[in-house]
Amino acid sequence: MGKAAHTTRRxxxxxxxxxxxxxxxxxxxxREIARAADVDVALVNYHCGRKNDLxxxxxxxxxxxxxxxxxxxxxxxxxxxxxxxxxxxxxxxxFTHPLLTRxxxxxxxxxxxxxxxxxxxxxxxxAPIGMTRYFDPLVQQFIAAIREALPDARDEDIYWSxxxxxxxxxxxxxxxxxxDKLSGGVCRSSDLASVHERLVPYTAAGFRRLCKPDKD
Amino acid sequence: MGKAAHTTRRxxxxxxxxxxxxxxxxxxxxREIARAADVDVALVNYHCGRKNDLxxxxxxxxxxxxxxxxxxxxxxxxxxxxxxxxxxxxxxxxFTHPLLTRxxxxxxxxxxxxxxxxxxxxxxxxAPIGMTRYFDPLVQQFIAAIREALPDARDEDIYWSxxxxxxxxxxxxxxxxxxDKLSGGVCRSSDLASVHERLVPYTAAGFRRLCKPDKD
DNA sequence: CTTGATTTTCATCAAACGTTGAAATAAGTT
DNA sequence: AACTTATTTCAACGTTTGATGAAAATCAAG
Numbered sequence: 001m002g003k004a005a006h007t008t009r010r011x012x013x014x015x016x017x018x019x020x021x022x023x024x025x026x027x028x029x030x031r032e033i034a035r036a037a038d039v040d041v042a043l044v045n046y047h048c049g050r051k052n053d054l055x056x057x058x059x060x061x062x063x064x065x066x067x068x069x070x071x072x073x074x075x076x077x078x079x080x081x082x083x084x085x086x087x088x089x090x091x092x093x094x095f096t097h098p099l100l101t102r103x104x105x106x107x108x109x110x111x112x113x114x115x116x117x118x119x120x121x122x123x124x125x126x127a128p129i130g131m132t133r134y135f136d137p138l139v140q141q142f143i144a145a146i147r148e149a150l151p152d153a154r155d156e157d158i159y160w161s162x163x164x165x166x167x168x169x170x171x172x173x174x175x176x177x178x179x180d181k182l183s184g185g186v187c188r189s190s191d192l193a194s195v196h197e198r199l200v201p202y203t204a205a206g207f208r209r210l211c212k213p214d215k216d
Numbered sequence: 217m218g219k220a221a222h223t224t225r226r227x228x229x230x231x232x233x234x235x236x237x238x239x240x241x242x243x244x245x246x247r248e249i250a251r252a253a254d255v256d257v258a259l260v261n262y263h264c265g266r267k268n269d270l271x272x273x274x275x276x277x278x279x280x281x282x283x284x285x286x287x288x289x290x291x292x293x294x295x296x297x298x299x300x301x302x303x304x305x306x307x308x309x310x311f312t313h314p315l316l317t318r319x320x321x322x323x324x325x326x327x328x329x330x331x332x333x334x335x336x337x338x339x340x341x342x343a344p345i346g347m348t349r350y351f352d353p354l355v356q357q358f359i360a361a362i363r364e365a366l367p368d369a370r371d372e373d374i375y376w377s378x379x380x381x382x383x384x385x386x387x388x389x390x391x392x393x394x395x396d397k398l399s400g401g402v403c404r405s406s407d408l409a410s411v412h413e414r415l416v417p418y419t420a421a422g423f424r425r426l427c428k429p430d431k432d
Numbered sequence: 433c434t435t436g437a438t439t440t441t442c443a444t445c446a447a448a449c450g451t452t453g454a455a456a457t458a459a460g461t462t
Numbered sequence: 463a464a465c466t467t468a469t470t471t472c473a474a475c476g477t478t479t480g481a482t483g484a485a486a487a488t489c490a491a492g
Contacts, residue, residue, distance in 0.1 A: 008439080008440090021340070022340055022341060023242070023341050024240055024241075024242060024243075024339060024341065025240075025242075025243070026239070026240060026241075026242035026243040027240075027241070027242040027341065029478075029479060029480080030479080030480060030481085031478080031479080031480085039440090040440065040441060040442080041480090041481090042440075042441075042442085042481085042482075042483095043439080043440065043441090045480085045481065045482075046439075046440080047439090050480075050481075051480065051481090115340055118338045119335075119338055119339055119340075121338070121387070121390070121391075122334045122335055122337070122338040122386065122387065122390035122391070123240060123335055123390070124237070124238055124331055124335075124390065124391075124392075125238060125239050125240070125243065127390070127391060127394060128394070131394075132394070132397070132398075136398060139398065140398075155399065155402045156399070156402050156403055156410070157414065159395060159398065159399040159402060159403045160395070160403060160410075160411070160414045160415075160418075161414075161418060163384070163387065163388065163391075163395050163403075164384035164387075164388075164414075164415065164418050164419070165384075166387060167383040167384040167385070167386055167387030167388065168379070168380035168381075168383040168384050169383070170338065170383055170387060171337070171338065171379065171380075171382060171383030171386060171387075172379065172380075172383065174337070174338035174339070174340065174343070175337075175338070175340075175343060175379075176340075178343060178344070178347075178348070179375060179376070179379050181348070182348075182352060182355065182356075182375065183371065183372070183375040186371045186372050186375060187372055187375045187376060187379075194372070194376075195376070198373065198376045198377075198380075198426055199376075199380065201422075201425050201426060202376075202377060202380050202422035202423075202425060202426050203380070203422060204425075205421040205422050205424070205425030205426075206417075206418035206419060206421050206422045207418075208421070209417050209418060209420070209421030210414055210417060210418050210421075224469080224470090245448075245449060245450080246449080246450060246451085247448080247449075247450085255470090256470065256471060256472080257450090257451090258451085258452075258453095258470080258471075258472085259469080259470065259471090260450095261450085261451065261452075262468095262469075262470080263469090266450075266451075267450070267451095433492105434491100434492085435490100435491090435492085436489105436490090436491090436492105437488105437489085437490080437491100438487105438488080438489070438490085439486105439487080439488065439489080440485105440486080440487065440488080441484105441485085441486065441487080442483105442484090442485080442486090443482105443483095443484095443485100444481105444482085444483090445480105445481085445482080445483100446479105446480105446481100447478105447479080447480090448477100448478085448479065448480100449476105449477075449478065449479070450475105450476100450477090450478100451474105451475085451476100452473105452474085452475080453472105453473095453474090453475100454471105454472090454473095454474105455470105455471085455472080455473100456469105456470080456471065456472090457468105457469080457470065457471080458467105458468080458469065458470080459466100459467080459468070459469080460465105460466085460467075460468085461464100461465085461466075461467090462463100462464090462465085462466100
């Protein structure tokens, strides 16, 4: 594969990422992607296969680098705490920080990608294909770590807590700007630091409340 | 409008609701909806206008009865507590219970509808049209109530907390069944009572942790 | 420069898309 | 019953869809 081909392919993937994130899988045509990439229609098929393959490629491209870092952070906080179990806040941070920091400082490509993930995650049609395949294995590792951090917790509570965390995180990516309007400008979702410093304690408190039934 | 027409219209709306929820707005064709409703294609336009109108009608149909009840529950818990401010858990309950109970016991139509709402909520293209128009006014009332329940909290924290709650709730509707597999059968998302008894304390704890910085 | 592989262009395919007008039927009213 | 309105059927419109085969252009290597 020559150099020209490589950049063409990347232009197609970038355009596809942008449009898929904005309008969903079915909301975009291959021709529209080709036009946005300033490329002939046939080149999309030549470089990226059919529309389904193109979508999966777009989805996988950043998932790999993302989950590699998340796993590295999880292991790091594990080793840092050893032989004690890792701290809950650190686990949640390892889960969310690589995403939020890229959403804030990774450029428009990353921001669009997260919007795409949010859409896939909330789509009955796409979630079973994309999310379970590329993210669930990682999730299981995080669940295991949380189990260590909260040894008295019941599995059912842990899974549900994770589920709520996943929802809160996901919506943050999907709705860039909507909370800003709702709050009349008080919240700025572009300021991901302010999101992060709230999401972690919020969800950690939820985990603890659910998993340690101090009172009930 | 005669009786036959009324049932035809309802068959179309039901079919549209089901298919939109499964595959999204662009993932379904008008012809497909007509086929599922066992109705001629032209009848879709005759009874429900163009595809955009059909979608909005489907979206609005249940939103009205839903938000009416949510608002009633909010006012009820307000009056119950008066002159004291309402309890945070009661406010969250008023926000979530009408949804969760219908998802559990309202039948397949309601379950599909919530999946549709989840999709719309996480779509950059559809959220500004559907959610802000039909749900945001209600949300502002809940925000106001929470402000009373947590008088020391900063607005920014309240809005973000609401945002996380919205995400957790939304994903629950979108992913019926996925947490079940992820947890290896430990969680049963069909058992909405078990969701509800976790979601309320989880998010309430998050709210409190964020809005009352006891330690930091 | 020649040769062979890679990449791009161009034209086209059958199928499905949203929408509609006009004719046919059913329902409602006097 | 006659007449009007509401509903349903049927056929078709112009576009757009995803996909591809064959030719043209570009590139890599000897």
